[in-house]
Amino acid sequence: MAQESAPATTDGRGPVVIVDDDVSCLAAVEQIVRHWGHDTVTFRSFEDARAYLASATPAVVIVDVRLGNYNGLQLIHFSQERSPATQWLVVSGFDDPVLRKEATKLGALFLTKPLDLGKLKEHLERNERPATSA
């Protein structure tokens, strides 16, 4: 469900991109994020998300660590150069110190499930402000 027409910006008002291969998780997060007033673009597979990120520069991406055969962190490596201002939230079902460290090194926020909604909201609001030069 890549939405070619979705505005892809880093000016703070673009959609929040959510990537999770677990449909129920994806739906739940999408619903909450929409409830907070953000537009969303969702992907259920690594490949689709990757195709989207090949041309988009979203403000925020929420990505699950587990994406079928892939690790969500790979999406960060893939699009970091093209889209350095994107804020990444990495969500994981288990707290692995090594993965946490790697996510942090990439400047991403590492959150474990169940999601701390307060943290998530705060983070989204912070990134909603027009990005000052990084």
Add this chain to the structure above:
Amino acid sequence: MSVSPNSEVRLLGTSEVVRNILADIDCAARSGAKVLITGETGVGKEVVARLIHHRSARAAGKLVTVNCAGLPDSLLESELFGHVRGSFTGAYRDKPGLLEMAPNGTVFLDEVGEMSARMQVVLLRFLETGEIQRIGADRSHTRVNVRLITATNRDLPKEIAAGNFREDLFFRLNVIRMTIPPLRERIEDVPLLFDHYLALYCEQHRVERPEISQAALDVLLGYRWPGNIRELRNVAERIALKSVGQILRPADLPSELLKPAQGAPLVAGAAAPTHSAQVEEMTQRMLRHGESFWSVVYPVFMARDLTRADLRRIVEIGLESTNGNYRLLVALYNMPNEDYKRFLGFLRKHNCHLPFQRFRTIPSRVSSGNVPRTPVAAAG
């Protein structure tokens, strides 16, 4: 002067698959994160690992390759982490591990799916601390700065489900995942690859390079290439060694390329005598996945878990595909040419050496009806 390993590595191909792989290699090279490379045997996993290293910021450092298959635990651990003198019988002196030998470089752990449960734990710990401790060393930990690239032709999620591979280790290794598709999924690269290797080997063996006939090309394009690019490379070399003359015709190609029609079961259906699922599974592993007779059939037979009739059937299947040529059968079942005698000796000992004559009457698709020549024939 030794050739820089850098210049040896080539990833040929113009297919979209190859273009994507090259893009992924660049992405992986820039990132510095751990990479897990998966794909069938012979698809070029090691080539990809080398390219990632050589294009990365670590290119000035070393690339050290460790094959995790076939080494007993203690040896693999000492290879990777080193040991101190006297830590086990045979440890006469201190020895640094390979992880220490590539400071600011890359360590390529090949066939990581073969690691024992214990070694998986050792590796997991290393990933967490970045420190190594030589076997037998009391507390001296050394911090090392290496990048890990791993490869396997196993289906790791399946191995995880079967309890053979640790999920936490998988997630740590699988940060950047590169899946290399089999050659049959990028068949359009076959002409280029075959041309390249045929030219290379003809030059190496100083024989005239034949022109590839359309019919021969059709065979190459219709074949499934279970051993992928390594197999293609071997075929090119066998042809160079045969010095076929000015034109390469289908009859010059190894018989396994001519036998099974594409998509058809490898073992001819209706006409073939029936055989057990075990035989089917074993032949598939050898013919499709490039595993060796010595690892697939031999140990099972010796453990009496395979009947003599089944072993005979396996030999029979091989002879059917090679027109009764035992030398080709040795290659077909992925044994080195040198094993020819040992293999026949083994069959004779267990009374499974079938006379080859009757297989030569099977009409082959090779128009001349010639018995295929052995691949080991010396270049004239």
